[in-house]
Amino acid sequence: DIQMTQSPSSLSASVGDRVTITCQASQDISNYLNWYQQKPGKAPKLLIYDASNLETGVPSRFSGSGSGTDFTFTISSLQPEDIATYYCQQYDNLPPLITFGPGTKVDIK
């Protein structure tokens, strides 16, 4: 089974700061990696798919990069509405088995 790790597990940053979250897979997953945002009491929301593709309607301050085992999620300028937990999620291909990372909680300092 492919294991996913995320770091940090939590962070506090100021409005306007650049925030970076990393996600690491236990083996090469090419670019089979998605990112989700979950606000308290709400369902997750897709932000980035295929490692670097921005979902329609998602603000451009969110971005993703990486391939293989190491991936990065970035908020270029943190906004108050970005307070949430962010999850990476990988899938084995054909047929896909899905695994979520443990999540990174983002707070405003």
Add this chain to the structure above:
Amino acid sequence: QVQLQESGPGLVKPSETLSLTCTVSGGSISSYYWSWIRQPPGKGLEWIGYIYYSGSTNYNPSLKSRVTISVDTSKNQFSLKLSSVTAADTAVYYCARLYSGYDSLNYYYYYYMDVWGKGTTVTVSS
């Protein structure tokens, strides 16, 4: 636009079977994969499994022996059954559409969960 709504009992007794249904509105259940995900209180997300509209399934290996996902295309619904539940199965259960596309440039299929239900809380307790 497509919307999903989970429904089912909020309380299940230990050793019994948890049963939930997800109703798809605003679009057809056909031509897509449909997934179940859960989140225990204060914890992260766990994928349970998915079903293609035609009926083929794939489950999380850690839950496979207890999970059944089925689809009813006539009702635009898909369902989850989880047997022999314990307190560890207490969670918010989400249904989601698992979108699949094909990258013809690089020859691979990609998948992501793009539409989610609001979730339903299931507590396992006597």
